[in-house]
Amino acid sequence: MSLLPLLVVPLLLTSVGTPSAATRRIEPGPVYDGRSGKTKVSVPRAERAPVIDGMLDEPEWGTASVLTGFSQFFPTDGVAAQDSTEVLVWYSGTALHVGVRAHAAPGSVRATLADRDRITQDDNIQLFLGTYNDSRQALVFAVNPFGIQSDGVLTETGAATGGGFASTTTRAREATDLAPDYVWRSKGRVTDRGYEVEIAIPFKSLRYRNGDVHTWQLNVVRTVQSTGHEQTWTATKRASASFLAQSGTLDGLRDLQRGVTVDLIPTVTSSAFGGQGATPGSWRYDTQRPDIGGSARWGITSNLTLSGTANPDFSQVEADATQFSPDPRIAVFFAERRPFFLESQEQFSTPNRLIYTRRISQPIFATKLTGKQRGFDIGVLSAVDSREASVTGRESPLFNIVRLQRDVGKQSRLGFVYTDRTEGRNWNRVVGVDGRLVRGVYSVQAQAVRSFTRTGDESGSAPLWDLSAVRNGRAFYARYVLNGISRDFDAQSGFIARPGIANISATHRLNLFGKPGALVEVFSPEVYVLGRYQYADFVTRRPAQDAQLHLRTNTRLRGGWQVGAQWLREEFGFDRDLYA
Incomplete structure (x- = not known):
């Protein structure tokens, strides 16, 4: 009888001193506010691979690094984004894991079960991942609120952007090449507060430098269709020759396992080709x-x-469109x-x-x-x-x-x-x-x-x-x-x-920005001139064969509406050899 209290007390002490996994307090991950310039992200690591179901309910998401403090990039940069966005980032030995909580007013989220690479008319999240950290090239992984994928490569070459009625819609960056398709997983769902998306990008789908410790560039872009705004995690400026150079970084990636690729x-x-045989009712087949x-x-x-x-x-390749x-x-x-x-x-x-x-x-x-x-x-x-x-x-x-x-x-x-x-x-x-x-x-x-x-x-x-x-x-x-x-x-x-031709062209465009909340968000007049010469005529300083003068105005209004007008004067000459 006297031994019973001695046996019970140690058991009680064990129960109190060692909390169970269900009651253990999870330390939240660090917060990186893009508007405050905190864009060097230390990415936590965990080994358990979550179920990609659009539910950010695994313990790993609670300890992930949180990217927040988005800024508006288009049509007006340098101001805080109207919509709250949280991007959670962590990695396992085999994949980079990204979770998105995009807050929005009820009923304002636009999402469809679109085809792959056809989500530009939906709300979407785009990840620009520069695995070489060179500010020249980035892999692009984009999802709409349902997790429908779009992917490709952005390589900055200095190509022209804008022009025509849609010049004010230019994002001050070059277009993404959507031809490549990568192997990755995503799932999303629309909620009462906006939408959530879960993403897993295997390292075997990426290319990156050899080394023990890696630093990758990252920027996150959110497109909100209800307002026509584009928002970035880093405080990205339009006045720059490079969009990728304004990315943040993922630091401290170690021991990445690609396996045998x-x-x-x-x-x-x-x-096989078939046809009627020599006798009525018979068929003959010739197998190649x-x-x-x-x-x-x-x-x-x-x-x-x-x-x-x-x-x-x-x-199996998709046929060319006429x-x-x-x-x-x-x-x-x-x-x-x-x-x-x-x-x-x-x-x-x-x-x-x-x-x-x-x-x-x-x-x-x-x-x-x-x-x-x-x-x-x-x-x-x-x-x-x-x-x-x-x-x-x-x-x-x-x-x-x-x-x-x-x-x-x-x-x-x-x-x-x-x-x-x-x-x-x-x-x-x-x-x-x-x-x-x-x-x-x-x-x-x-x-x-x-x-x-x-x-x-x-x-x-x-x-x-x-x-x-x-x-x-x-x-x-x-x-x-x-x-x-x-x-x-x-x-x-x-x-x-x-x-057999030579071209001289010039484009000038002004962007006049309205105050926050004004009816006119941006007004852009543009002048474009072109002289096109036969190459031999250009060398001998003869007149141009074609001449173009374009005067355009584009106005972007609050709510994503656009109004544009243009006056075009174009002159075309005949190729002497072609029309001989």
Whole structure:
């Protein structure tokens, strides 16, 4: 009897001194307020993978880093966002996990069960993830309130934005290339207070530098359709030549596990043709020999990938939509849609589309190496095309393409391109250099290229050159372009919409911003002038063949309404050779 109290007391002490998991207090994660400049995020790590169901109820979300303090970016920057947004970030050994709580007035959320990459008319959240921390390129992962996905790559090249009736809708950043599709998971739901979305991005779907500790750039953009506003986590300014350079960072990512990244896609294609036999009521079938092919991809390292394909089957690729060109002098462009060529397509991007993989119509074999190594972006592609793509129908065209880019400073770069298409004794080679210099709101881009072609016993060469300067200010935008393409310039591995011309153009646009809450949010008058010359006439200083003058005004009103007007004066000349 005397031993009973001694046995009970230790048990009670154990129960009081060690709280259960259900009653253990969870320490909340740190808060990073973008408007306060707290944009260097220390990301917590947890090993348990949550269920992607749109419910941010796992314990890991309670300890995640919280990104808040969003700013309005469009149409007016520099002011606090009207809508409250919280982005939760943590990572496991195999994936980056992001949760979103987007608060909104009841009934104001716009969401549909849209197709992939078709969510621009819905409310959406966009993650700009720069895994190389170079302020030049970022992977884009976007979701609408239901978790419908849109993804792609944003590569800053200094391309023009705006123009036309929609110039005030320009986001002061370049468009995202939505052609690539990545493997990631998302789920969302609309709530009484707005919507919530849960996202998991596996590390094996990303490319990043080798190392023990990683720092990645991150910015989050929220689009609110009810007001037409765009909001960013960092206090991003329109007056900048780079949108990505204004991102925050995810610091301290360690021991990332990609596993063995090997993809094998074998294909077997067979067909049978049937017809009526010799006797009435009988049928005869002729089965063709099956075609065997496939593709393979090997992630050599976290930032270097080797891919190959042999006799691929592209029957599942989306068909091209019909296009109509109002100008018969300009070739019609069709975007690349084949998966093998889409992967790492950004590594082969050049000004003036000197690389156009659809020139490889039906490859018998192709291989490519892509990635980033010691500050160089690398893209190497070799392919043997079908004989049906040759001029004679007897030789198989051979393609060799090399694209190298070198980081220079924080945002500038230098690039080199070489393409070679050989068909028997005939060949076409293109060699060029290009570069972009960025300083504050100013950027300058230049390109010099020369083509070398041999057809039969004849050979020749011709130049292409391009120079542009941009001032991307908040109140004043200006762009000046001077380029020329010789009539004899030939890029058989690229796409030149119209050779034999030279262009001089200038764009000036003012942005006049109204006060917060005013009826007029921004008023933008714009002047655009263009002179287009036959290349030979430009060299000999003869008058322009085409001349254009565009006067535009665009007004954005409260609630997302737009009113625009424009007056156009255009003169077109006839190509002497085309209309001879």
